[in-house]
Amino acid sequence: MKKVTKYILITLLVFGVLFSAAYFAKTNSKSAITYKTETLFKTTIEKETVITGKVIPEDEVEVKPQIGGIIDRIFVEEGDQVTTGDLIARIKVVPNEQNLNAAQGRVKKAQISFATRKKDFDRNKSLYEKGIISNADFIANELLFNQAKQDVLNAESDLKIIKEGSIGGSNAANTDIRATVPGTVLEIPVKEGDQVIESNSFNAGTTIAAIADLGKMIFEGKVDEAEVASLRVGIPLKVSLGAIEDQELDATLQFIAPKGSEEQGAVQFKIEADMVLNDSIFVRAGYSANASIVLDRKEDAFALREALIQFDRKTQDPFVEVMTGDQKFERRDVKLGISDGVNVEVLKGVSEEDQVKVWNRTEERDEDNENDQDDA
Template identity: 20%
Template sequence: MERAGRKYFLFVTVFIVFIVYGCGSSSGKEGMPQAPPPQELPVVTVGIAPATTYQEFSASLEGIKDIEIRPQVEGYLDRIFIDEGAHVKQGQVLFHINDRPYHAQLENAKASLAAARADMVNAQINVTRLTPLVDNNVISDVQLKTAKASYDEAKARVAQAQALVNNAEINLGYTSVKAPVQGYVGRIPLKIGSLVGVSTTEPLTVLSEIREIYAYFSLSENDFLQFKNQYPGTTVEEKIKQMPPVELVLADGSTYPQKGKVQVVSGQFNNSMGAISFRASFLNQDGLLRSGNTGKIRIPRTVTTAVLIPQEATFELQDKVFVFVVGDSNKVASVPIVVTGSSGNYYLVDKGVKAGDKIVYSGTDRLQDGAVIQPQLISMDSLLKKKPL
C-alpha cells in the first residue's frame, strides 16, 4: 500500500508539470509583449496669409516742455502757493520770495532818481539864465558851455537813476515766481524758509506741459537699416512720413488709446550705445501720460505673404525654436525655424519650413526624432477662425 501511494503521488506530480509546461509551450508567441500603436496627434499644414507684426522699442516719455522753475533773485522762500502734481495756468504765481529788501532797493532807487531830476532842473535853469547874457556879449560863451555840460551830465544821471529804478522794479517782480506756461507741477524739494537764489543747485520745481507727449526711443544700427529699406523715399525725412501710426504700450502692459506719429530722428548714431534716437508724439488731452513715464513703442509692419506657424506647435531648445515636421510613413523630425516676428498667436517664419509642410500641432513634449504618429489633420483656416491674427 505504501509503495502504491508513492507511485500515485509521483504520477500526479509529473502530470501537473506536464500540463503546466504544455500550456506554457502552447501559448508561444501569443504571450510575448506587443508594440504600442502609433500616437494619435493633431497635425496642421503650414499656410500663407497676410499678417501684421510689431517691433517694440523701449521708450521714455517727456512733455513737449519740461521747464525748470528757478529763482532769479536771492532771498528766503516765504510762501508756496501750489502743491506737487497740481495743474497750473500760464502766469499763475507759484512761489514767493521775501520782498522787503527789494522794496527798500526800489525806494532807494526812486529817491536817487528824484535827486538826479532836481539836479537836472537846476542845470537847465542855469543854461536858461546864461543864454541871453552870452547873446548880448555880457559874458563869454565859456560859461554857457560849462552850464550845458553840467546839464548833460545831470540828464545822464537821471537816465542812470531811472535804469536803477527799472532794475529794482524787475527784481521786486522776480520775488513772485510765476508759471511761464500751463502744465503740471513736479516735485518741490525746497520748503518755506529755504534760502534760494540764482546759484541754487536744485530748481524750485519742474513744470511739464503735457498736452502733447514725446516718446523717445532708439533703433540699433541693424534696425535702422531695416527701417530705411522698409519705407519708400530718398531721405530719412521722406521715409518717416511714410511710417504708419505707432502704438504706445504702457508700463502695466495696456495700450494707450491714442496712436502717435514718428516725427524726427537724431542726426547721428550714439557711438557708445550703437543706436540712433527717434521721437514719436502723442496727444494727451486727458493728462493720462506724465513726464518721466516709461513704455514701449510698437511699430506695425504688414507682410502680405507670411508663412504662419501656431506658437503651440513650437518648442525651444538651446535658444532655438523647433517644430516637428511630419515626413514619409508619418515619421516626425525636429526642424529649427527662423522666426521674423509674431502676430497674435502665430509666428512668422522665414526659414525652416514652407507652405504645405505638415507639422505636429500639439503633444511635442511626448515626441522624439524618428517617432511614428497617427496624424489627425487640422485645417489652418479653422485655427485662424478660432484664434485670428
C-alpha cells in the same frame, strides 16, 4: 565539464531571447507612433518690438528768478492750474554787499560829474545870454549837462534794483515771480525761506517751479541699433501705461535721434512719439510705459507654425520633415521670412500640398541621444 558547457549555452540562449524581445518591442513601439501633419496657410504676419520708456510733457518750462534773494512766499501748490502772468512766488531781495558798494560808488561818481557839468552849464548859459559864446557851443554844453543828469538817474535806478529788486520800489522790498506759460504746476523744488540765485548768462539760476501742459504728452524711449534702421518718422505706436491696466493709447513716431549713446555695451537711440490722449483717463508726467512698434508686416504670407521648424544641430539651418508615404518623412531645408513668434513665413522649400510633420522636442532629444551613442 559537459554540465558547465550546458549551463553556459542555456544562459546565452536566455539572454538572446530577452534581447530579441526587447528589440522587437522597441521597434514595434516606434512604428506604432502616428505623427500629425500640417500644411502651409496664408496669414498676416507682423514683426513687433516693445520699447520701454516713459511719458513726459511735450514742453516743460522751468520758472527762474531774474534776481537773487530769499523766498518770502509761495502762492501755488503742485498740481495747480496757472495761466500766463499768475503769481507763483515772491522773493525778498538780500543785496550783495559787493554789488551794493559798487552801485553806491557809481551814484556818487555820477553826482560829482553832474555837479561839475551843472556849473559849466550855468556859466555857459550866462555867457550865451550875453552873446559871448555861439549857439553851437551852448548846445554842446547843454548836451553834456543832460547826459550827466541822466547818468545820475541811471546809477540811482541800478542802486534801487540791487536794494529792492525793482525800480518801482516797495516797503516790503520784494520781487514777484510769475508764470511764463499756461499749464499745470508739476514741481516746486523750493520752499519759503530758501535762498535763490538769479538766472543769467553765467548761471542757470534756481528753479522756482516747473510748469507744463499735460494735454500734450509724448512717449520717450530708447531703441537698440539692431532695430532703429526699421523705424521711420510717422509710423504708428501703441503705448501701454504701467499705472493703468487694459488701456492702450495711440501714438505717432515723430523723432529718431541721429546719434546713439552706448549703454551697458549696447548702442541705444532715443525716440519720441506724440500721444493721442483719452479723456477718460488722466495721464501724469513720468508714468512708465511700453510702446509696441510694428517693424515689418507681410499680408497673405505662406506660413507654418514656428513649432514645426527644426534646426540642424551642426549648421543651425532650418528644416522641416515632409511626408512622402504612410508615416514616412524626409527632410526639407527651408528658407524663412519674418516671424511674429507664433507663425513664421516660409519663402522656399515647401509647397502648399506638402504635409509637414508635427514633431516634439522629446523626440528630438531621444534621437540626439541615439546619435550620440552611435558616435561613441
